[in-house]
Amino acid sequence: MKLNKTLYRALLLSSFLAINGLILFGISSIWSYLNTGADRSTMLHLPEERASNYLPKVDWAPLDHEGRPMEEQTLKEIERDYLRAWQVRNSALETNNTYGVADYYTDSARTKLFRILELNSANNTTIKSTTLRHHPKVEFYSADGKLVVLTDENVERHEHIYSDGKLILSQKSTPSYQIMVILEDGFWRIRHLVETPNENPRNAEQIPPSTASISQIKGVNYYPRTQAWDMFGEQFKDSIIDHDFSIIRSLGLNTVRLFVPYEAFGKVEIDPEKMEQLKRTMHLASKNDLKVMLTLFDFYGEYGIQDWTLTRTHAAQIVNALKDHKALQSWDIKNEPDLDFESRGKEKVLAWLDQMIGTIKQYDNEHPVTIGWSNPEAAINLSKKVDFISFHYYRDPSEFLGSYDALKKKASLKPLVLQEYGYSSYSGIWNGFLGSENDQNDYYKMMDRILVEEHIPRLFWTLYDFGEIPVSVVGRLPWRKAKQRYFGIIDRYGNPKKSYSHFIGDPKK
Structure with missing residues (x-):
């Protein structure tokens, strides 16, 4: 009888310790999760394979802008989110699907893109596109650190336009843009993206090398x-x-x-x-x-x-x-x-x-x-x-x-x-x-x-x-x-x- 009581008490004690251990493990896991930043590519619907195959060259102009001084880390974050916005735009034009666009563009910025996608979809047209080079410049940084105005001149952009699955046009252009990005939920999203006349083209004729x-x-x-x-x-x-x-x-x-x-x-x-x-x-x-x-x-x-x-x-x-x-x-x-x-x-x-x-x-x-x-x-x-x-x-x-x-x-x-x-x-x-x-x-x-x-x-x-x-x-x-x-x-x-x-x-x- 004494042996049974001893076993019973031991079982109760071990169960108590196990339950408390599980509770402590759960609390620590929740605490760890709450103190760990979520993966941005997951939150913003950016597939891993897409994030790894878009690496345009970016040449920032020297910082000389109005407003608040630009922090180095902030500039890196702006570049990352700006390029992801371009990548999602390229993907949307290829598939005529709006997936992920809302994560990188505010309501006002994505309206024009949605109209293009609707028109292309109705005409069975798709556009495979990429940008190879950007020349962004910070023009203004607000005092509260939540709004930045950029220009991006002579963006090297390539497009292949397909109709009914057949390539009908391949073209290269070097447009310039005025961009406004705002900080929302810790991410820089495009609020305005306006193509502007290219006043300073960089495609000057080069002297051919000697043969x-x-x-x-x-x-x-x-x-x-x-x-x-x-x-x-x-x-x-x-x-x-x-x-x-x-x-x-x-x-x-x-x-x-x-x-x-x-x-x-x-x-x-x-x-x-x-x-x-x-x-x-x-x-x-x-x-x-x-x-x-x-x-x-x-x-x-x-x-x-x-x-x-x-x-x-x-x-x-x-x-x-x-x-x-x-x-x-x-x-x-x-x-x-x-x-x-x-x-x-x-x-x-x-x-x-x-x-x-x-x-x-x-x-x-x-x-x-x-x-x-x-x-x-x-x-x-x-x-x-x-x-x-x-x-x-x-x-x-x-x-x-x-x-x-x-x-x-x-x-x-x-x-x-x-x-x-x-x-x-x-x-x-x-x-x-x-x-x-x-x-x-x-x-x-x-x-x-x-x-x-x-x-x-x-x-x-x-x-x-x-x-x-x-x-x-x-x-x-x-x-x-x-x-x-x-x-x-x-x-x-x-x-x-x-x-x-x-x-x-x-x-x-």
């Missing part, structure tokens, strides 16, 4: 022998690249074309280790008296206007890091973007390329810009926007001059560069036993005879044969992979092929 060095290009598209399409990363070795660059220079060549893969380099946040490896590669090129044509956005294929601020940020980091390097010869925006015309839409691809040319030139107007088209016919696209025209050619040498002359007539006197050409020596079943080292050597003799006579700058593909070709490059079809492995003038074991001797001797070759 004198382009006519002297004699070079090669380069990857290390064991790192095809994967030059930067854990296998990166300065000694290997230095050795290869010395071989390239000994062949009388003066230029290497290198590739920067967008995703592998970290996309919007550049991988500092890979960036350092790229810089070291540029130093090695300089050491070996070689110039570098740097191809950006390798393996990138989205092009959507919603991501333009991300690709712009990516490009800005690389350009700013390398634009003063003495080895840098030129910027190549993208390799063979015309191959994405069918899957992504030609207008969409060209619009992205067009704005990216402008982006590169905003950060570096000293080095010429080009695009690496997959064939001469495609190279006429955006020919008036680039500083020189680059094209690839893997067809019969006997047809080259006809294609070249046709492009030259349309090229508006722009310099032309044969950015890729070459011949696979693969002789296996997947090539009908047709290739050989002799055929490859004969190909270079025929092509280079034309190129020398016509004084055409060129870069051949490529220095080495490769043991493995990534599926992402040519797919899984064996006849494509096998052929791609044997374009080098040096085999995958480091032995010169017959075509190697073609590049030795006469410096004109």
